[in-house]
Amino acid sequence: MSTAPAWAPNVREADPEVTGRPGRLPEEFWSARPIFQHIRQAAHSEGCSGDVLFYSSLARLSGMISHHYRAVTGIGGRASLNIFSAIVGASGAGKSTGSSLTRALMPALDEDFRDGLPVGSGEGIAEAFMGTVEEPTGEVIQRGKNVGDPVMRRVRKQVRHNAYFYVDEGQTIAKLGERSGSVLGETLRRAAVGETLGQTNASEERTRYVPAGSYSLGLLVGFQPSTAVPVLADASTGTPQRFLWGWADDPSIPDTPPQWPGPLAMHPGQRRLDEPRDITFPMRVRTMLWEEKVARNRGELEVPELDGHAGLIKVKVAAILALLDNRDGVTEDDWALAEMVWAASCGVRDHLVERARREAEAERQRQDDAKVLQAVREHEAKADAELAVERVARLVRRHASQVGGITFGELNRRVASRDRPNLRKAIDLAEARDWVFEEGDRLCVKTD
Missing domain, CATH: 3.40.50 (Rossmann fold)
Structure with missing residues (x-):
């Protein structure tokens, strides 16, 4: 109570x-x-x-x-x-x-x-x-009623x-x-x-x-x-x-x-x-x-x-x-x-x-925890970005596999807007893996 x-x-x-x-x-x-x-x-x-x-x-x-x-x-x-x-x-x-x-x-x-x-x-x-x-200044008044x-x-x-x-x-x-x-x-x-x-x-x-x-x-x-x-x-x-x-x-x-x-x-x-x-x-x-x-x-x-x-x-x-x-x-x-x-x-x-001292230690711990959390988030963001680039690179290979390949403009239109920021990296990754190659203004699939 x-x-x-x-x-x-x-x-x-x-x-x-x-x-x-x-x-x-x-x-x-x-x-x-x-x-x-x-x-x-x-x-x-x-x-x-x-x-x-x-x-x-x-x-x-x-x-x-x-x-x-x-x-x-x-x-x-x-x-x-x-x-x-x-x-x-x-x-x-x-x-x-x-x-x-x-x-x-x-x-x-x-x-x-x-x-x-x-x-x-x-x-x-x-x-x-x-x-x-x-x-007193050391002097005296010389005239008037206050003389002296x-x-x-x-x-x-x-x-x-x-x-x-x-x-x-x-x-x-x-x-x-x-x-x-x-x-x-x-x-x-x-x-x-x-x-x-x-x-x-x-x-x-x-x-x-x-x-x-x-x-x-x-x-x-x-x-x-x-x-x-x-x-x-x-x-x-x-x-x-x-x-x-x-x-x-x-x-x-x-x-x-x-x-x-x-x-x-x-x-x-x-x-x-x-x-x-x-x-x-x-x-x-x-x-x-x-x-x-x-x-x-x-x-x-x-x-x-x-x-x-x-x-x-x-x-x-x-x-x-x-x-x-x-x-x-x-x-x-x-x-x-x-x-x-x-x-x-x-x-x-x-x-x-x-x-x-305790408050300073708590603040240091908070800052350390914040740094660790930021590092984890950055690592996760980097991993997510790498997965996104990997996924878009596979899309690039699929779109380029059509007969005659695909132009860069057509590829840009076919890729979803959320994937366009990763498109250039995805093309570079696909080329690095020998999935595609550039021929003029087109991307074509490499064949064995």
Whole structure:
């Protein structure tokens, strides 16, 4: 008997391969801290995936926090906390819900925070931080009522430090990146690690300069599985390695929605800093990261291409988890939770990579089968053609056996229209077998 609800009589039962696939945050993670349970309850109260809201909140929060926060691990200076999250699910699976829910869960106090901007181009990402201000020229007004006041000029420069970008469909990024002259891919890769953004142009109004370390930027992208696969296949560019990956569906959403828990009373996006603030890490983690870096640079350790940024992403996640717990120092517990998040992300990513492998293998098999079928058809067509020529050649011999032979014109009239395309070949075959010979404009039968 069907168990589908009355409102969905044609709903099929869930695919076990989907409900049981790896990559979801484990119960151990959700139960680790009250704030995680708060996030999950907020998601479930709206019928949304807990994973979606968590990854969405990470991305948005990383764009909302002060750019003065930096992770210090002893490797590569002070690392930005910019986080890119990718949510994978079918159309209508609730990928966009997390982006809207995180605004209610973590309200932004800074009115200058660019919240939920679309991505249109690499130039547009840098432009989000730019504006026009008035600056003194060093001269003063010499005449009039404002005499003595400084002479001002309008200058384009960086005027803000926080932005969160949201792309509902990841295919958009792929298509924008394919445009001639596009710098989108490079800009995203630079933004993920907090490097300098912008372009230098001949005209001042088109020049953009956003220095490294002067901004916080988060990015959330929704993907359907079919659009995520090409992005993951492009690992050589270094783009997919910079994302955390999560599923849009959540089998743990309860039948009865829990109560909305309300916004978080305090979160790190509400704190403003006037000077750099270092987020420190335990010595064990610092040592582990250092040893891995040295081993890679010595050529003693080869890391899979898609794991190239594993250490950095775990550093970012652990730092934000510490900030969510109102601390500036990462603990071993923060690091263990960050490793859970990374493991879940890898589960999604690897599942998609395996899916891509299976689909590619199926496509290769389809192409091989098509080639075999085409070869069989060509062989059969050739055999049929040879039989047709053989049959018409026998007709040629029979028609030519009349007294005096037969003219080519008369032969053409006597042969059925379907056989005329093979007539010339049939005559050649009959001659080759010494059945007939040409005499003037006639064909005659050879006699012994």
